[in-house]
Amino acid sequence: xxxxxxxxxxxxxxxxxxTWLRCRREFLASQLLGLPESDAGGSPDQGLLVHDLLxxxxxxxxxxxxxxxxxxxxxxxxxxxxxxxxxxERHARRCPPDDAAxxxxxxxxxxxxxxxxxxxATGRIDAVWRHRGxxxxxxxxxxxxFTERVADDPRARLQVWLLAxxxxxxxxxxxxxxxxxxxxxxxxxxPFEPDDDDLAAIEEELRGVxxxxxxxxxxxxxxxxxxxxxxRYRSICPDSAxxxxxxxxxxxxxx
Amino acid sequence: xxxxxxxxxxxxxxxxMARRRRSLGPMTQTDAPVDAESPRVTPxxxxxxxxxxxxxxxxVHHDRRGNRPxxxxxxxxxxxxxSARLAHTDIAVPTLGAFRAVTGLEPEEQRVYEAAGRxxxxxxxxxxxxxxxxxxxxxxxxxxxxxxxxxxxLPVEDADGRRELRLLRVGAxxxxxxxxxxxxxxxxxxxxxxxxxxxxSLRLCVAxxxxxxxxxxxVDVNRVLDAEVRxxxxxxxxxxxxxxxxxxxxxxxxxxHCRYVAGCAxxx
Numbered sequence: 120x121x122x123x124x125x126x127x128x129x130x131x132x133x134x135x136x137x138t139w140l141r142c143r144r145e146f147l148a149s150q151l152l153g154l155p156e157s158d159a160g161g162s163p164d165q166g167l168l169v170h171d172l173l174x175x176x177x178x179x180x181x182x183x184x185x186x187x188x189x190x191x192x193x194x195x196x197x198x199x200x201x202x203x204x205x206x207x208e209r210h211a212r213r214c215p216p217d218d219a220a221x222x223x224x225x226x227x228x229x230x231x232x233x234x235x236x237x238x239x240a241t242g243r244i245d246a247v248w249r250h251r252g253x254x255x256x257x258x259x260x261x262x263x264x265f266t267e268r269v270a271d272d273p274r275a276r277l278q279v280w281l282l283a284x285x286x287x288x289x290x291x292x293x294x295x296x297x298x299x300x301x302x303x304x305x306x307x308x309x310p311f312e313p314d315d316d317d318l319a320a321i322e323e324e325l326r327g328v329x330x331x332x333x334x335x336x337x338x339x340x341x342x343x344x345x346x347x348x349x350x351r352y353r354s355i356c357p358d359s360a361x362x363x364x365x366x367x368x369x370x371x372x373x374x
Numbered sequence: 375x376x377x378x379x380x381x382x383x384x385x386x387x388x389x390x391m392a393r394r395r396r397s398l399g400p401m402t403q404t405d406a407p408v409d410a411e412s413p414r415v416t417p418x419x420x421x422x423x424x425x426x427x428x429x430x431x432x433x434v435h436h437d438r439r440g441n442r443p444x445x446x447x448x449x450x451x452x453x454x455x456x457s458a459r460l461a462h463t464d465i466a467v468p469t470l471g472a473f474r475a476v477t478g479l480e481p482e483e484q485r486v487y488e489a490a491g492r493x494x495x496x497x498x499x500x501x502x503x504x505x506x507x508x509x510x511x512x513x514x515x516x517x518x519x520x521x522x523x524x525x526x527x528l529p530v531e532d533a534d535g536r537r538e539l540r541l542l543r544v545g546a547x548x549x550x551x552x553x554x555x556x557x558x559x560x561x562x563x564x565x566x567x568x569x570x571x572x573x574x575s576l577r578l579c580v581a582x583x584x585x586x587x588x589x590x591x592x593v594d595v596n597r598v599l600d601a602e603v604r605x606x607x608x609x610x611x612x613x614x615x616x617x618x619x620x621x622x623x624x625x626x627x628x629x630x631h632c633r634y635v636a637g638c639a640x641x642x
Binding site for chain 2: 123124125126127128130131132147148151152153154155156157226227228229230239241242243338352355356357365367368369370371372
């Protein structure tokens with residue numbers, strides 16, 4: 120019996136969805152086969168640091184309290200980092216009022232059973248605030264903006280579908296906003312406030328994606344030099360437009 | 375590889391055991407019988423006992439049937455392991471010939487497989503050993519009333535009967551560094567091979583065959599089992615049992631990998 124690439128319930132995350140839409144070959148290598156990466160990709164370190172920092176700042180006080188922010192940076196050995204201070208300042212201009220109740224790193228999971236195929240969507244939302252009848256979800260971004268409307272980003276569509284039951288349960292209107300915190304991005308894309316029709320359409324989109332996964336046989340690579348150049352499997356992918364030598368260490372006698 | 379009903383602890387064998395076992399040889403040399411359907415303990419349960427969803431943990435521990443997962447993620451590692459084992463059918467040093475092209479792998483998997491083969495030969499190429507055919511999937515621990523279910527590494531011995539246990543990783547998430555016994559998988563494996571290795575010294579090796587890393591140490595098996603591994607295992611099993619007593623679902627990211635979604639109140 121051939122190996123099963125997909126389980127009965129297909130896991131779906133913003134990251135795996137993004138990979139699927141970008142390159143099916145990369146999706147195969149990373150999401151289905153779980154292969155060790157052969158090449159370096161972009162470092163997520165700065166993004167993770169900013170996320171972590173904002174979480175700490177909000178847990179202990181307000182991002183608008185300069186003294187508190189400075190103290191938090193110092194506690195993490197980051198005092199004097201004007202870049203990080205800039206991220207926090209740009210966030211503070213977008214942050215909900217201080218009386219809003221907030222949570223960070225909110226994990227959500229939502230199961231789709233019927234119509235087939237089944238899938239389990241999961242995600243970790245950077246921040247969720249409750250204020251003025253709103254479930255105000257935020258996704259912190261430290262890179263470049265590629266969209267003018269959050270509603271156009273498939274990852275955002277998955278995120279709101281994950282959050283919708285929570286908003287409904289609490290009787291709140293749902294909004295997802297991308298906060299672009301780098302100095303180079305001047306305007307955030309238009310936030311997404313999905314209605315019931317949007318959410319039904321999203322569920323069908325996701326179901327369609329999973330159906331396409333089940334139907335996929337070839338897993339052909341995108342073979343686009345611009346995309347392949349950043350792929351973590353570009354050196355071992357048979358369809359790579361940016362071939363190279365894997366970054367793995369080489370045994371002495373091979374070198 | 376064979377499938378057979380083997381002699382088990384207390385002389386018992388069950389269809390469930392036969393279904394799981396893929397090679398010959400009893401594991402735990404103890405007189406106390408262990409129910410073949412006794413709860414399972416896996417390396418993942420040992421590692422995540424405190425944080426794993428209680429309902430999922432209970433499902434794994436009680437070996438409940440669940441939805442079928444993908445089984446492709448481990449096929450390269452399984453091929454590497456099988457090739458390494460075949461390289462030592464007789465007492466011999468491994469050669470690259472044992473890691474020739476195999477069928478059924480995607481090109482990317484083949485590259486990983488080849489890299490792993492080269493590192494295996496590099497790291498272990500000076501040791502002529504023979505693979506010892508032990509049960510490779512589970513073993514009972516009568517004292518705790520559980521079954522250890524999961525990989526036990528590659529047990530080998532040289533012409534003088536010196537023993538070695540090799541845990542082979544193919545692109546490990548955690549770096550291979552420090553003391554091999556810090557690895558949960560190594561402790562787990564050592565307990566699993568206790569019946570074969572007990573009463574002697576053993577070289578315990580943990581290797582990452584993509585990163586070319588190897589850590590190893592000589593272990594006085596009985597002493598380490600008694601002083602370190604078994605107390606630790608008993609403590610971890612106690613934690614698992616405490617968590618199983620309250621199998622409340624904790625929905626979150628791990629739902630993506632849960633086999634027990636059906637009937638879960640979090641996803642009703």
